[in-house]
Amino acid sequence: MLLAAPLPALAQALTADQSAKVDTIVTDALKSSQVPSASIAIVRDGKIVYAKAYGDQGPNVAKTTPDARYQIASISKQFTAAAILLLEDQGKLSLDDKVAKYFPEITGSDTMTIRNLLSHTSGLQDYWPQDYSFALMENPVTPQQIVDRWAKKPLDFKPGTKWQYSNTGYVVAGMIVEKVSGEKLLPFLREHFFQPLGMDPINQDLAQGKGFPTGYHRYALGPVRPEKPAAAGWLWAAGELAMTASDLARWDIARIDRKIMPASDWEEQETNIRLADGSPTGYGLGVSISQRDGDKVVSHGGEAVGFLSDNVVIPAEKFAVVALVNADFGRATGQITHGIANLLLPPAQDQTVEDARTDLARKFYAELQQGEPDRSLLTEDAAYYFTPQAVKDYADSLGPLGKPESFEPIGGPRLRGGFVNRNYRITYPDRKLLLVTYAEQGKDGKFEQYIVMPGG
Known part of the structure; x- marks a missing residue:
């Protein structure tokens, strides 16, 4: 009814x-x-x-x-x-x-x-x-x-x-x-x-x-x-x-x-x-x-x-x-x-942790744009994902976009598979990007996944 x-x-x-x-x-x-x-x-x-x-x-x-x-x-x-x-x-x-x-x-x-x-x-x-x-x-x-x-x-x-x-x-x-x-x-x-x-x-x-x-x-x-x-x-x-x-x-x-x-x-x-x-x-x-x-x-x-x-x-x-x-x-x-x-x-939210994680995600994005990611921020699996070709593609496609207008969390953190999932919207004048991350728990946990895609 x-x-x-x-x-x-x-x-x-x-x-x-x-x-x-x-x-x-x-x-x-x-x-x-x-x-x-x-x-x-x-x-x-x-x-x-x-x-x-x-x-x-x-x-x-x-x-x-x-x-x-x-x-x-x-x-x-x-x-x-x-x-x-x-x-x-x-x-x-x-x-x-x-x-x-x-x-x-x-x-x-x-x-x-x-x-x-x-x-x-x-x-x-x-x-x-x-x-x-x-x-x-x-x-x-x-x-x-x-x-x-x-x-x-x-x-x-x-x-x-x-x-x-x-x-x-x-x-x-x-x-x-x-x-x-x-x-x-x-x-x-x-x-x-x-x-x-x-x-x-x-x-x-x-x-x-x-x-x-x-x-x-x-x-x-x-x-x-x-x-x-x-x-x-x-x-x-x-x-x-x-x-x-x-x-x-x-x-x-x-x-x-x-x-x-x-x-x-x-x-x-x-x-x-x-x-x-x-x-x-x-x-x-x-x-x-x-x-x-x-x-x-x-x-x-x-x-x-x-x-x-x-x-x-x-x-x-x-x-x-x-x-x-x-x-x-x-x-x-x-x-x-x-x-x-x-x-x-x-x-x-625990603003101290979440603000720190957003800052870290933003920092790694800028490094990918330059083609020089800090691999100490990556788990073994994530380091495997970021092959030289992957790093080059990220730099070639994201670098020319320059500094985003905004870089903001979408929703709150949630646990999956032992990692914390956090997603972000990256905004430019003519487009929006979606960043999907998984990371070890804690303010300084390494990224298990860091993938940028259209959308957001």
Whole structure:
């Protein structure tokens, strides 16, 4: 009933000024990134208070609407993890079961647990680390074919000793759901989660053609072009769903209210998994875990062919924000969710640390413009990334731009994978750039990532 209500009714919990500022945040993100459209939903006090779509959803949608289903990709992982938790409640499996109990043919399955699969600590090689469709994705695939090609390779590391994102692990987890429940994955999710919550997602492979947003891609600063979807089956349990922003917000409300699953299951999903050496991963079971002003933040992003998504929940504040876009470039989703969160929940940042980190980011930018980066500011991985060719390209493309008009943080810091993610908008008279950084914790932590791209 809430989804069917007119937008003005949904928006009443925001002041007119807040609504206008939300609209500005979204439209600015679309303009600077050249992403065609966005659909958002905002939860305050455990209720959807704003749901709106912006821009051009493509030729298959007659009129831009918040009812359009966008592909949410890897945000789907938390639903696969929830299915596992539900089956554990039913006494049909345990998170600590060895994978060999279900699929002994998988490499290392006698040493990895279901918990390893869901927390990206299994050591299984990721079958899709790229940010584009590779050649095999021209053809349909089955979960078993993915397992046969990628899950029977040697492990990248001993289970539990490292964190490495692995879509392959989630395909295996989905296969376990089907084997144990005796049901197909999507009907299982629909019966136990979607229908009780009034959600109506569909298989993302079917979210194409009339009535659905068109996905777009862009090569460097070239034209924004419609992107050819991947063939069927490639995302499945690792990212199988397409839904509206309001549908995803309904799931966020269930998380906030601890409904549909026992509270202990939600807590289990949101527990920061630690490696064998005790170090935190910044990840739970299908969700990223971080902190904001002392409150736990449960979040996840998603990338499909032609689509990006971001979902941020702060349970203690009964707050959530969803941003879905029909382009796989530009990082508009993060700009939107961070901007809205900071508008409605202004962060109380440690200015000493954050000012220092901004100064350091600005300093390293100037050094890259000169082609002389201070490598003592880089971790081993970041130093590997900045090859002589990379440094030259940075200097050749950024140097002529000169000193930026402004260099400012976008949103607040958040933990991921043991590093702190901070993003910045770099503004020139004729363009805006986006800087995405990851760094070791603390004022003087080394950069693990420092990547500049169009947008911001």
